[in-house]
Amino acid sequence: MQSLSDFLNMGGYAFYVWTSYALAGVVLAVNLLAPMRTRRRLMGELKRRARRTRRDDAQA
């Protein structure tokens, strides 16, 4: 590996190698972010519900 441009060129296979790595990176990122988003949404939902029941209990 002589220089950065050689590295990026991947001996002429740049398209195949970098597309592979980029694709894997995107799929991994989606897999990491998806449960984080689900968790945030779910926690918000459950907390809202808890506040609602507490309010209802207080009024009763």
Add this chain to the structure above:
Amino acid sequence: MMAWLHRLASPSYFYDFSGRLIPWFGWLCALALAVGLVGGLVLAPADYQQGESYRIIFIHVPSAWLSLFAYMVMAVSGAIGFVWRIKLAEIVSISCAPIGASFTFIALATGSLWGKPMWGTYWVWDARLTSELLLLFLYLGVIALYGAIEDKRVAARAAAILAMVGVVNIPIIHYSVEWWNTLHQPATITKFDKPSIHTSMLVPLLVMAVGFKLFFATTLLMRARCELLQRERNSQWVRELVGS
């Protein structure tokens, strides 16, 4: 040991315990992937036949391994949930499906991108590629079946049956390169022979495989915790968790 396993199967204990494991798995995963990428892309020499294109191996092979491993985790925990009706096993089983499908997709896509320059085609209907594609459909089938049934206990049992039946495909994928005449090359690394790959390439490959396994463990726990909260939303421990 049995007592600990029994405790682990209790939802609130699992939720707490897995929450403490996730950062460890996550950071170890990041470390392994960083080391594996440097080793695979920078330090490992070019292949004498395939030149630089072989570097796709460092994601293709670990994700292919993981696609089989995740399926076995899904099927075994599905079977445990099916037989002993352990809710947590059902949840772990169903949480494997989207991750397994993702890695099967990566294995297929990177294999295709590797096949074009080396074989001259993106796709052939040979035994290895076709059985791996079937694996993707099995994962998608499990996800769809689980999603289609309203009652999640029933849904988990149906999905577990499909997952268990689909296990028959696993040895077919593994041995496809020996049983049939395929364009796909036979395994580079086996338990019995010396690997037909140089150490400078083997080490980053194994490090990447460990990194992918850790990624699976991390995201599996994250997904399982979400699914658990969802299913247990009306139980006392979830109320206490969000109330305090």
